[in-house]
Amino acid sequence: MPLAETGALVAAAAAGRRAVAAFNIITLEHAEAVVTGAESAGSPVVLQISENAVKYRHGRVRPLARAAAEAAAEARVPVALHLDHVTSGRLLRKAADAGFSSVMYDAAHLPYAENLTATRSAADWAHANGLWIEAELGEVGGKGGAPPLDAHAPGARTDPEEARAFVEGTGVDALAVAIGSSHAMTARTATLDHALLARLAGALAVPLVLHGSSGVPDGELTAAVTGGIAKVNIGTALNLAMTSAIRDYLAANADAVDSRKYLSLGRRAMAETVTALIGVLRDAGEPAPVG
Secondary structure: OOOEOHHHHHHHHHHOOOOEEEEEOOOHHHHHHHHHHHHHHOOOEEEEEEHHHHHHOOOOOHHHHHHHHHHHHOOOOOEEEEEEEEOOHHHHOOOOOOOOOEEEEOOOOOOHHHHHHHHHHHHHHHHHOOOEEEEEEOOOOOHHHOOOOOOOOOOOOOOHHHHHHHHHHHOOOEEEEOOOOOOOOOOOOOOOOHHHHHHHHHHOOOOEEEOOHHHOOHHHHHHHHHOOEEEEEEOHHHHHHHHHHHHHHHHHOOOOOOHHHHHHHHHHHHHHHHHHHHHHHHHOOOOOOOO
């Protein structure tokens, strides 16, 4: 089916007090696994390509974006394409032509006033070019190889009143909030601040996004969705599943040379992870499977 729009999927989820799962992809196997897993779950999904993934692919965004779009076109569930954690204005301006319906512009590392100014400019450009835009306030640590940010560090948590002013001042369509998760966690040990989430949900009229969700246990995820999170970003969980499956195969087959043998196992492991995590979100109120 045609590419879905991220904004429409998130708006529908928010209106139904649900969350749409958004998975970061690096290879074609990732994209195929996410689509297969979403089809098994019977749920819409967002394929995300981050600025870091673009850097890995020699700075070229179109090859993976086009491959993801083709995988989405053959899916039996709605699939949207999202450009994630963009800090480069040059990459931002490639988003529309590369087939993305949405972008997450990340200036959260900047002081508040600079974040607001940069994000306002990005939002103006995005809206003029038909893109839905997400931003971040507070800082969800662990990006780019940096150690996870202490969730209690100054500026780490999102302040509700500051967030209200930020959304009004920038015109963004959704806000990623820092409530205790961190990117690149390999253990599911994060504890979320649900009281803060309740205050943020009450203060903001735009959908809320949870980043760093691979490190969040099932119960915390379902509570977050019940508390107002409408988009859940997941990346490391896929890489853990893929790497584990490949490592096990190569350990048992030291003479293996056909990459299809182990990549197919990695792809299957990722698909199973996608289906399981979408099921967790459904436990928090997602509707019955489609199709």
